[in-house]
Amino acid sequence: MRLPAILFAASAAAFAQAPTGIDLGAIDRAAQPCNDFYQYACGTWMKNNPIPADQAGWGRFNELADRNRRVLRTILEKAAVDSSARTPAEQKIGDAYASCMDEKTIEAKGLAPIRPELDRILRISGKQALAEEVARLQSYGISALFRFGSGQDSKDATKTIAQLGQGGISLPDRDYYLKTDAKSVEIRAKYLAHLRKMFELAGRTPAEAEGDAKSVMEVETSLAKVSMDRVALRDPQKRYNMRTVAQLVALAPDFDWSTYMKTLGVSVESLNVSAPDFIQGMNGILGGNLKPYLAWQVLNTAAPRLPSAFVKQDFEFFSKTLSGIEVMPERWKTCSLLVDRGLGEALGQKYVEVAFGKSGKERTLQMVGEIESEMAEDILAIPWMSEATKQQSLAKLKLVANKIGYPDQWRDYSSVKITRDDLLGNVSRMDAFNYRRMLDKIGRPLDKSEWSMTPPTVNAYYSPAMNNINFPAGILQPPFYFRDGDEAANYGAIGAVVGHELTHGFDDQGRQYDGEGNLRDWWTPEDAKAFQDRADCIVNEYSGFVASGDVKLNGRLTLGENGADNGGIRLAYMALMDSLAKHTLSEMGGYTPEQRFFLAYGQIWCQNIRDEEARKQALTNPHSLGRYRVNGVLQNMPEFQKAFGCKTGQPMVSPNACRVW
Template identity: 45%
Template sequence: MKTLTALAAVVFCGAAAAADQPLTSLPYTPSLDRSAMDTSVDPCEDFYQYACGGWMKNNPIPADEARWSVYAKLAGENQRFLWGILNELAAQPQRSQLGEHFAACMNEEAIEAAGIQPLQPLLARIAALEDRRALPALLAELHRSGAMGRAFFGFASGQDFADATQVIAFVNAGGLGLPERDAYFRKDKRSVEIRQAYLAHIERSLGLLGIAEPKAAARRVLAAETQLAQATLSPVERRDPYKSANRYQAAQLQALTPGFDWAAYRQALGAPAEMPVVNVSEPKFIRAWGRLLQSLPLAELKTLLRWQLISTQAPWLNQAWRSEHFAFYGKTLQGVPQMKPRWKTCVQLADQQMGEALGQEFVRRSFSPELKEAVVKMTDQIKAVMAQRIDQLDWMSAATRAKAHEKLATMVNKVGYPDVWRDYSAYTVKAGDFLGNAQRGAAFELARDLAKIGKPLDRGEWGMTPQTVNAYYNAQMNDINFPAAVLQPPLFDAKLDDAPNYGNTGGTIGHELIHGFDDEGRQFDAKGALKDWWTRKDAKAFEKRASCVSKQYAQYVVVDDLKINSALTLGEDLADIGGLVLAMEAWKAHIANMRLKPVDGLTPEQRFFIGFAQWDCSHARPEYARMHARTDPHSPGRYRINGVAVNMPEFAPAFACKPGQKMVKPEAEQCKVW
């Protein structure tokens, strides 16, 4: 994806923001904004600052955000637009599901009055656990209520790595409250402080639950999570699909955890009874978790389950619980000074739980057939350029080239919204029952997901809602996906000339396409199976070229002395560079017979590059920047722009840059893959 979402879901909270008002239509900002520039800066020294300096000055990070960007600002405007839609639906005498869902969420008086009472049935179930043989049914209930993944592990459907046409069950590692495994082990001052703050957060939460000696209990919780973290893959390791592709027979899965009955868990969860094959994403973790279950005293296990439950449910409870949750996940971890207003929480939850119902409203009001047609045309142009570049690669053999063409030809382009909308009729939404609605929404989505196991793949399904300001490539689907919201100004701007649109949206399209051929995506074939289709010589040639990118980005400083982990960001960096190469070639072909003139004092080439740069004008709080650098596969915005531009031979001539300037890299040293 071009944007990032790390830990966004755990910072739902509510404090009033009087200046916010719902919108009845989306505001317009041009995709090339002269006011966003800082022309006092030489573009040949720092192109990002030149293109985005004004934007950063004019758009300080809001008090309830960890990072602010063009994408985030557009997403915020979309949220206000959705807020207007949901307000309208909630005001109707006979409310729809969406209107009832939103109204219950916005009823803070009822939520405050309820306190933690709505959670008592689940807490009572945990308290009643007297025999480990009852744990599978208890975990299933916690997972259905929204603790999937947080309560020890995740259980879901997924495409079979060996046969992407089939959907099988996946068991995934979970159970950690810190962002990633190494946060439990790093010895630097900031990491130690975060662990201490996390321990204090656990202690306060357990105290609010009424647990005796919460300080000692919190230490035991952290010790258990640390034990699980030791067996968990790092973010870099998870980028290797072969580490996650582990087909197990049901009996083999059971052998990993002799004390936990998987058949009983599946039955209680509502998963299909017949499940001969399961993909265990991290067998080492599941084995370690099985040992932990056997070694923990029952009282400690129950405390751990209470912590996992409250950690997932706190954002949906009263102000005291929301504040405690935010104090760690918002303030400490990301540096955010203020909680989000309540309406944002409720819009986000509606998007999460009834996203395609809300998406129909969004599309009807803001996405035209003409816009879809224009983006499909641009995508076809960029795919054609990719086909040409595959033919021109002097380092790729005929055998690998043929497979690359096959993959490109079968790549599906999804624009705007799904052809078939999701049906939410089985989801029960009750007036005034906010937590119940949230839990039933989680159960509805889980049941929908589990129902896919054992069935052929539905290639029409989307992984994002139409109102999401983002785009993505799915390696197993072999499709590129562009929701309607990412095709609005200032990203795609039908009012402006083509140059900034090709630099911005064209670069996004190229980025997602290149993901099919980056260091991770290239390991999947045309059908989405994890299968090596490269000759050994070609693979080495690719890796040599990719290492140029990795070495370049490893030199960039994120904050203080923390540099980019280029092993983590390599796929996104390759997609950024390769995507703009494709967009540039497509734009050149598009304007081949045109005589273009400067606009607003900028040449067409300059407008292309500035349009590209302004898609990611952004800045972040230092706390968030540190976390992002260790958990997110995207480089910071400055390097997603400058790091690409220095590898484009067209950049220096466009701005009359001279050798020796910071944005000039000799063409022989420029990184070239695709």
């Protein structure tokens, strides 16, 4: 084990063999690993990688996402060339992209594509017409009042049921409407000005626009007031409230649910109302004038796809004011994203053909297997859990399914009509297809083969209700996974991600579901209490971390993710230890395998972020900022401290180290 004193004086021979998987050039050698490991691992990277003007932040995730986007661009530009040699799928993705890139046609059409919808809203009269319009808007992807869709039944995981939830606000979170600090007040004033400008662009007189803007703000503020906050929304028990349709009608009698369901072509006797207080509270605003609000929803959803005056104004508020982004991204980026969002599996299939090697899938599967067996060992070794709960945990772990890369069966978009000259029509049809597809699942058995991320996505997820972990092809690449790269670094990067997802099965939310995906309490009360106490330690720890200025992280909002980070890296480390016991790894670049493991982990989180964005994320994102995903975790971890020779009293050695798993 190397000590810090000789960390910077490794032999020339050791330096000669540069490890793949960590970026030696990213390291800030003036920083001390035991004082601020994030600065040490990422300091020079942060200095050399300022945030691009069109981004809210920039990190290693973004670098990879940017590479993936460029692959998509090549695929899409090729598919966009009008030719009879294209396959039907190529025609769809190519023409969707072409219609988005064709700004001349978009300018020429002006507001015409949404004019009929705006006129229809003006003609609304009475309860029935309102319900019809809300259903219509939602059916092609426009937010209105609340959300309705399908989802797995938490208490009978084999079934898909109708789900009704809160929604209908345009700012990123209810807190944006309710907080009274100076910054929040300022953002609301800017939002009101934005609403006014957008209505004026849409042809309203200044006086009308002023009135419309105020009306929208009132409606959205009323919805925000009755919305559950994000911490409450993380509680799956609170979100589970089965109601008959008659009970729903009693909850919000002023909404014509019967017409609404009929318009959507849905027939159910009961449904899960995830936020009953919201639905009840929403009833209180139905008597007012909702026309400006509904018109705004149409305008706001369409804005990025309307003529440039709308695109610019939309950017000014939602990107510049809320996230601090300075310039608009190039059009091709917006258009690639649009196709990924609407026809993600047709584009994803092409992406996988071009960019995903077979070895990535095999190696990841092998690593998943190793980390799952480490989790079993970890569970058995836990001092605070009874034998009974351990056996239940192991039974759940055994049932975790692994999905790697891309779906077994690709989604069939053949019924979606896509043309080269109709961007807004294309988007409406793509959204309508995806929404219909979701509604059609109501009453059907659950399909566990579904993916909720597209293949080029740089991310991964665990689904507690399906009890599976999912790794899209997009993340199985450097800097997460290096084919034939240094094993120590691969364990520290993709290994920690695998461990993170697996730990989600046992975090404060995941632990409430059993191996079949049912929301069922399988913990003894003593073990649940022991878990809670340990989780509270993490809540307190992360609540102290500063996001920006006077805004700190919300330890309760980020608990699940922080727990997964802390547990996940431990599992990956155990897997590295087992691997090292079988075959030793030599020192590389002046670092031991253990040190490379932690450097690789630290470096996947290298990040620069704008103040506005950090603020927004602290309010809305269940993940902690990169700095704390590194330092928060490692200050809890004796294995890290040993690898770098950190001593009690140094900042990277927490005096109150937290540990759940």
